[in-house]
């Protein structure tokens with residue numbers, strides 16, 4: 203019982219120390235800012251490539267049906283590769299640092315965005331598509347003006363899932379030399395219990411970032427015109 | 432193009448879906464002259480929708496040719512073909528992320544119309560289908576009732592003023608009362624527009640009401656009869672048609688007669704600002720026991736009973752009037768009117784025009800006389 207209370211007390215102490223690490227007098231806000239920037243950079247570059255690959259791929263598999271299952275299966279397999287193994291495979295090929303982080307996190311993001319794009323497009327009421335075709339809209343017009351806008355809330359839900367998992371996995375990527383809030387965590391751990399404030403600061407920062415992205419993207423999702431349906 | 436050339440012509444058209452053992456439409460030859468409304472009807476799965484969708488190439492025929500305005504539809508771009516035809520479906524298919532204005536503007540935008548022209552046309556069209564443009568154009572489809580949405584569906588199909596309209600059970604998912612109103616409105620519209628229409632339904636009353644031609648298909652897309660509504664009733668081509676049209680032939684005859692053809696237009700009406708004394712005197716003089724009351728715009732606002740007028744002589748009409756129980760429209764069929772009288776337990780119905788002005792009255796006796804008459808009124812086959 204007393205051991206548990208002791209643990210709880212230690213947790214709150216390091217939580218407070220973690221918060222103090224964000225302040226100029228008691229910590230290193232400059233380093234937090236630097237790692238936050240690195241974290242954001244990995245996240246944005248990853249999402250950029252993930253969207254660039256996955257949305258067209260999601261559209262493609264709704265058009266060429268026999269690709270649907272193989273593509274989803276492949277993206278699903280990539281998603282299940284443990285992250286340490288993924289980096290282990292990539293590092294001999296592309297070295298350490300930013301590049302393997304972005305590649306690995308992009309690969310993890312494919313499944314959510316490809317699948318949600320396809321599900322979103324397939325979910326558009328067939329009567330709407332038929333009316334569009336019947337009025338003489340071209341296939342391209344139907345995709346750009348009808349299907350994608352109506353699928354957008356579902357696609358954004360996929361992007362939100364990808365963003366949150368990218369932010370959490372980006373902390374691990376620091377282990378392989380990329381700059382992110384994870385670096386604070388690993389530095390803290392290697393100090394052997396003397397720098398739990400760093401561990402906490404990194405963890406709090408990454409968690410807040412994930413919550414922030416989740417909230418912002420879900421706001422966008424609800425404001426999209428396609429969510430009127 | 433000669434005047435006799437049909438607007439829509441099917442020549443030996445057959446459709447076999449890939450993998451299907453039987454054709455869905457078989458060796459169909461029909462022609463629809465300009466300005467006619469051809470209603471395609473038959474049991475479920477008989478190929479009505481397939482027939483209609485072949486006209487705008489949403490489905491391509493396996494054999495045979497289809498001409499629209501004299502031109503082979505397979506020899507033009509399907510996109511251009513479709514932009515020149517209105518298309519209305521039961522599920523309506525409005526774009527939920529577009530405002531009503533942008534929905535109606537779909538075809539004009541694709542045709543590259545100038546903004547002012549499109550906007551002017553949209554307001555005009557919303558007016559035409561009975562929706563106030565100021566109130567409705569900036570709304571989204573989810574903010575409209577089913578009947579209002581289908582009005583927008585019709586406006587959208589009419590946007591670029593196409594000569595041909597394809598309508599697949601357009602009023603099929605709408606409640607009966609609203610459906611009657613939409614049918615009447617559409618008939619009024621068509622009187623002015625004179626479009627060539629292919630209209631699919633599975634409801635024989637709707638077919639007889641809306642069609643100038645009725646095309647009856649048997650399962651497998653085999654043509655049974657293509658004829659005027661009155662001939663379909665008076666001279667069914669075979670047992671299938673006779674059975675399909677139904678056994679209540681006497682009542683069906685009512686479908687061929689418009690309310691406007693039999694209504695009494697010499698009505699004695701009271702005005703909303705007259706006194707009960709005046710109204711009672713009027714009724715006694717005419718031997719009536721009630722009187723329709725209209726406002727200064729001739730809009731029907733109700734009726735006054737002789738008894739109420741006599742017991743409250745000092746009142747104005749507007750204070751003692753009762754609201755109309757049910758009304759009908761000049762374009763409605765006597766079948767519509769009669770079934771409304773039966774379901775409301777009344778023996779007469781006031782008749783309103785498109786502007787809701789009182790223009791006449793029909794009675795249950797009018798309907799009875801028509802049912803008992805030996806020959807159905809043939810006026811519509813000539814029109």
Ligand SMILES: Nc1ncnc2c1ncn2[C@@H]1O[C@H](COP(=O)(O)OP(=O)(O)O)[C@@H](O)[C@H]1O
Pocket residue numbers: 448449451455473474475476477478479480481482
């Ligand atoms: N896309 C399709 N593929 C295969 N068969 C179809 C298709 N569409 C319709 N059919 C078949 O063709 C027949 C006619 O269908 P349809 O034209 O929709 O009938 P209706 O509109 O009169 O109910 C039916 O037997 C239906 O099952």
Ligand SMILES: [Mg+2]
Pocket residue numbers: 479480481
């Ligand atoms: Mg059908």
